[in-house]
Amino acid sequence: MKNGYTALIMKDYTLTSKRSIWQTLLILILIASISGCSSLWPFGKDDEEKDPEIAADESAAKLYKKAHGFLLGRDFVGAIEQFELLESRYPFGRYAQQGQLELAYAYHKQNNTEQALDTINRFIQLNPQHPSIDYAYYMKGLVTFDKGKNLIHYIIKRDPSNNDPTSLREAFDVFGLLIDKYPDSEYADDAKLRMVYLRNELAEYELKVAKFYMQRGAYVASANRAKYIMENYQGAEVMPEAVYILEQAYLALGIEDLADDTHRVYAQNYQTGKGGVIDEKFAQENRSCAESLWGKALEKLKLRTYYCN
Structure with a gap:
């Protein structure tokens, strides 16, 4: 009787073990299938799994869009803050380049002449073949053109012979350079x-x-x-x-x-x-x-x- 009971227990144990093995194999197969077909996973990857370059580009795009929105709304102070943040976090790439040009414009509108010129000169030096290089020269001419002037100069006609004409000469030369190098430019x-x-x-x-x-x-x-x-x-x-x-x-x-x-x-x-x-x-x-x-x-x-x- 004892032997029969033992045999029954062994039989039940064997069946249980086989069942556990098959369950384990089934789970492993499912895991492998999910891993191999990750593109079918409906929720996408975690942020940590994104390509770093893609993630950075997306972040730069969001920051640029925010800065550009401030610029369109003529909030030049806000635009400057966001473009400076964009430049410090993402100094390279298409958004950084476009951001530099728009940052220079925002500086100019805020009468930050030296910062505007520094930004433009840096852009010209780093991006001599950029599609908007003619605009960079044009902006440099405009900033230099207005250098040292203020609102009173436009309201009250004042004799410019009493002023230092250096900035006017520089602007004249920059505009001449633009015309010589890019005669077909829209500017x-x-x-x-x-x-x-x-x-x-x-x-x-x-x-x-x-x-x-x-x-x-x-x-x-x-x-x-x-x-x-x-x-x-x-x-x-x-x-x-x-x-x-x-x-x-x-x-x-x-x-x-x-x-x-x-x-x-x-x-x-x-x-x-x-x-x-x-x-x-x-x-x-x-x-x-x-x-x-x-x-x-x-x-x-x-x-x-x-x-x-």
Whole structure:
């Protein structure tokens, strides 16, 4: 009897063991199937399992979108904060590059001139082949163009000859570089208009200095300033006066042959048809902003100048 009971227990144990083995195998097969077909898993991977580059790109995109939204809403302070955060966290990639350009714009709108220029220069240096490189040069020109100016400069017409023209010269050069390198750029036409404006502002500044030297008896310095205008600002509205001052300086220095040559240049270009010394009043009256390129540039760009009504 004992042996029969033992046999029964052994039989039950054997069946239980076999059942456990099959259950274990079935569980292993299911686990393997799920692992091998992870694409069928309906809930996706955990964040920790994402490709780091993809995860970073998605985070950069969200941060850029937030910053761009502030920019569109003209919240430049908020935009600057978010773009700076984007640049510090994700310094490389497409969002970082676009963010740099928009950060420079936000700086510019907040009158943070030096930070705007630093950002633009860094972008140009690091991304010389970027599709928006022409915009970077254009923005650099705009920022330099407005450097040192404030709201009062646009409301009250102030004589720019009392100011340092360095930033105007830099802007003139940057716009010229943009036109030379990217003549088909969508920003080229606006850059040309700004160069017309700047050319006349700079020429007027030089003319003021030339007149100052004439009044002080520094005739060589006055002649050099007048020649500088003629050589560097062709087409400027002050050209007749510059030629007049040059002739006056040569006469004061006793260099009559050069004075005669200068007079002939004036007569050929401005049709005085008179002998002797050029009439300064005629030279001044021969200037007009209204119908000139300067006047058209002022109207188009909605700018003001001390020299034109």
